[in-house]
Amino acid sequence: xxxxxxxxxxxxxxxxxxxxxxxxxxxxxxxxxxxxxxxxxxxxxxxxxxxxxxxxxxxxxxxxxxxxxxxxxxxxxxxxxxxxxxxxxxxxxxxxxxxxxxxxxxxxxxxxxxxxxxxxxxxxxxxxxxxxxxxxxxxxxxxxxxxxxxxxxxxxxxxxxxxxxxxxxxxxxxxxxxxxxxxxxxxxxxxxxxxxxxxxxxxxxxxxxxxxxxxxxxxxxxxxxxxxxxxxxxxxxxxxxxxxxxxxxxxxxxxxxxxxxxx
Amino acid sequence: xxxxxxxxxxxxxxxxxxxxxxxxxxxxxxxxxxxxxxxxxxxxxxxxxxxxxxxxxxxxxxxxxxxxxxxxxxxxxxxxxxxxxxxxxxxxxxxxxxxxxxxxxxxxxxxxxxxxxxxxxxxxxxxxxxxxxxxxxxxxxxxxxxxxxxxxxxxxxxxxxxxxxxxxxxxxxxxxxxxxxxxxxxxxxxxxxxxxxxxxxxxxxxxxxxxxxxxxxxxxxxxxxxxxxxxxxxxxxxxxxxxxxxxxxxxxxxxxxxxxxxxxxxxxxxxxxxxxxxxxx
Numbered sequence: 001x002x003x004x005x006x007x008x009x010x011x012x013x014x015x016x017x018x019x020x021x022x023x024x025x026x027x028x029x030x031x032x033x034x035x036x037x038x039x040x041x042x043x044x045x046x047x048x049x050x051x052x053x054x055x056x057x058x059x060x061x062x063x064x065x066x067x068x069x070x071x072x073x074x075x076x077x078x079x080x081x082x083x084x085x086x087x088x089x090x091x092x093x094x095x096x097x098x099x100x101x102x103x104x105x106x107x108x109x110x111x112x113x114x115x116x117x118x119x120x121x122x123x124x125x126x127x128x129x130x131x132x133x134x135x136x137x138x139x140x141x142x143x144x145x146x147x148x149x150x151x152x153x154x155x156x157x158x159x160x161x162x163x164x165x166x167x168x169x170x171x172x173x174x175x176x177x178x179x180x181x182x183x184x185x186x187x188x189x190x191x192x193x194x195x196x197x198x199x200x201x202x203x204x205x206x207x208x209x210x211x212x213x214x215x216x217x218x219x220x221x222x223x224x225x226x227x228x229x230x231x232x233x234x235x236x237x238x239x240x241x242x243x244x245x246x247x248x249x250x251x252x253x254x255x256x257x258x259x260x261x262x263x
Numbered sequence: 264x265x266x267x268x269x270x271x272x273x274x275x276x277x278x279x280x281x282x283x284x285x286x287x288x289x290x291x292x293x294x295x296x297x298x299x300x301x302x303x304x305x306x307x308x309x310x311x312x313x314x315x316x317x318x319x320x321x322x323x324x325x326x327x328x329x330x331x332x333x334x335x336x337x338x339x340x341x342x343x344x345x346x347x348x349x350x351x352x353x354x355x356x357x358x359x360x361x362x363x364x365x366x367x368x369x370x371x372x373x374x375x376x377x378x379x380x381x382x383x384x385x386x387x388x389x390x391x392x393x394x395x396x397x398x399x400x401x402x403x404x405x406x407x408x409x410x411x412x413x414x415x416x417x418x419x420x421x422x423x424x425x426x427x428x429x430x431x432x433x434x435x436x437x438x439x440x441x442x443x444x445x446x447x448x449x450x451x452x453x454x455x456x457x458x459x460x461x462x463x464x465x466x467x468x469x470x471x472x473x474x475x476x477x478x479x480x481x482x483x484x485x486x487x488x489x490x491x492x493x494x495x496x497x498x499x500x501x502x503x504x505x506x507x508x509x510x511x512x513x514x515x516x517x518x519x520x521x522x523x524x525x526x527x528x529x530x531x532x533x534x535x536x537x538x539x540x541x542x543x544x
Contacts, residue, residue: 056444084453092450102445106463115459116449161445168449 007032007171007203008053008094013062013073015048015227022048023059024227030172030205035198037214037235038207040224041250046207049224050174053205054094055087067093067171092120095165097175101157103149109136109160110145113167121168128167135163139193155186159193173197175206191217211251215239223247320514328511332502336515339495340523346412346487346494347480350419354480355473357424362431363457376428383425389486392418396490415487419480427476434469435461470538474531478524485520495519 008030015023023045030036038046051057053064059073071086104112113132117123123131136142139159149157158178165173175194179187191213198204198217208214214221214235221238223231223246231244242248278286364376383391395418400407406414438461446456488497496516503512 054448088450088452091448096448098441098445100441102441104460116451119455120450
């Protein structure tokens, strides 16, 4: 897999929830076209790391850079409006997928997809529709174009959410346990779409418990524990033969139970 | 995952499928019959009770009064409904603003809307109505020239707006956090998130409550009779006083209020059912 310059840069990231030190100095660089999978126990900080990158959580300390937009943590909200605008610039560059899909229930699948492109990026409606149809075809949901989310299965919902994120043409896609809320038989269709995206060179950061998927689609696997990155490397190394004792322990327990619990 | 309830492999000596179907349909039929019996009995009881009430009062009921004054009293229904609808409409706008204020991070805006809610909820509606009618013109003389129906609507809307502020606030807060996060993650600015994502969903949550408020308003609108808005109660009182038939007049008014609330409850019920269906689109 070809990799280019860093598109996401996380430097010295700390996050406290009250007294709870959830991220304890995380540095991470993600190159263009790279697929990075974050693994680790519940509470290790993977999800918080992801949510800090697009400022759904305001970091306590540290710097985030996405595609040239560099934003420092502003935990006390001193920088006000300018900070919010910078965050918005980051969000335009970093799409996010959620465990619970979070499709807008009052809009059809197509409306979900064109809402932000038309209202935020100022695309004309037919341009946005064209774009949306391209991505809906990609996630194999053209036939559900005009359905409302309540009529979709979980797997279809997550695929629609992926199409919605793609419609903003972000530089990087971030997935927060995208299959954890799915019934087992629906996981495959979502992972398939993600795998295709990874193989096409979409830059992505994925928090996941699906080790087989990581093995298949990741360029790099990052293991986190106690709010720190413990070890990282190519999937073959990380999943078969990790060096760090904590990684071994995590994977050992993981393989023994055949799957991790909910995060 | 869909699970089928009661899908258990049958033991060897189990009933045949036809027998089972028979038992199930018998049970269903007897349940339906019991429900029907209950409904019919309660309807008959209503009719009997109302009949008894009417019979016991009919002796003292002057039917001539009804003939003479009924059109005049019923003329108030229109005004009652208009006042109620206009007040609820204005109250919805006030409540929308109030709710945004209550959820605002601006201290001034928050304080203003909190004060509004507290002030209105802490004082009687009757006082507010009379205040608008009698006290306000002393401060703002122009108010004295405003037709009382508008003053009544303003007072009712002002009052209901405060109560509905809390309903709206709860509605906005009931929209799952993930909705806001997903919209923000798409780069939508706050105002757009509110207008396009949160508000439409909050309104759906709140609509049944608005229906309840409207029904309550039909009854509370009778209070503006004290400032001579010529709605149902005012007309009934006037008719009663003129013909010395206060009992008939008020009984008619009460009956009409009751019928009005029944009608709007039924309409609301229908709307809610249709909306519930819409949600499952």
